[in-house]
Amino acid sequence: MNVETKTQSLPPTHAGSGLRRVADALEHAADGFLKQSLERTPNAGVWAKLYAASQTLLSAMPEARVAPALFEICATLLGCEEVAIVEIKGEPAAVEFLDEERLSPDNRRALIQNGRFLRPMISPGEAWIPWDQERCYSPLIPRRISALVPLWKDEQSGGAMLLFELLPQRSGFDAEDREVLQLLALYAGPCLRSEARD
């Protein structure tokens, strides 16, 4: 099976439907990952990662610890320890930091100065990886960001998780990483928002 297609069959998430509904959808996905994982397919490593990521999010939701869970997933599964969760608001675009992990002052400054470039990069359900892009929205941001995970997008605002420099032993994201990023693009936003509401 093509690794790239693994998360495409996930059930849709419903941003306005509350903690239980998001948890049900994620639990359904995790069950699927577990079943696939135990079938000992050749690329079983990716199922293990997807299962670990989804279970980490699931167990964080009732404790309202989704952001720390996301940071843990980024560090342990993706090799990125510098992460920011932001919201881009208003016109002109202003960056609000909702949570962060090991964000350097330089990158914080760069985000504040270039927030307007982030909004077009937020495409719901789809992670943005700079080195996949033919056209960069900003000469500054793509050089610093390893990936942007969309969390939500409204008319006047957009939420995103930004992954900065990868650990030195990593030269980029492989197919397994992309599946984890895709999972986060589908579920991280609804998990965070339902946690905030419930």
Next chain:
Amino acid sequence: MAKKVLLVDDSTTMLMMEEMILKQRTNYDCVTAKDGMDAISRAVEVSPDLVLMDVVMPRMDGFEACKRMRMETSLSGVPIILVTTRGEEENVEAGFQSGCSDYVTKPINSVELVALLQSYLGE
């Protein structure tokens, strides 16, 4: 009898992933511990055939746990593989000074991990 692997990490995400990879690809039995101190008592209790242990953990880090395991007669010959976040030389050197047998860097590659464990334990 199945070989026993002690997995040590304060991250449940990491433990879950390691355990699942080993379940999928090997016949090893897995036992888990959440920090260095817990690891030592679990190791004495279950006599693992190999220890796969994170370095940065609360209460007792992987280097210290590795040193202490080497002082236990029953564990002195058990292969200990450290999981490091950064592959820089000083960390690797500190790991070998603490008595580890090998190391892997995060994020873990499932194929490489299984190959490394099999090189110590066989299939």
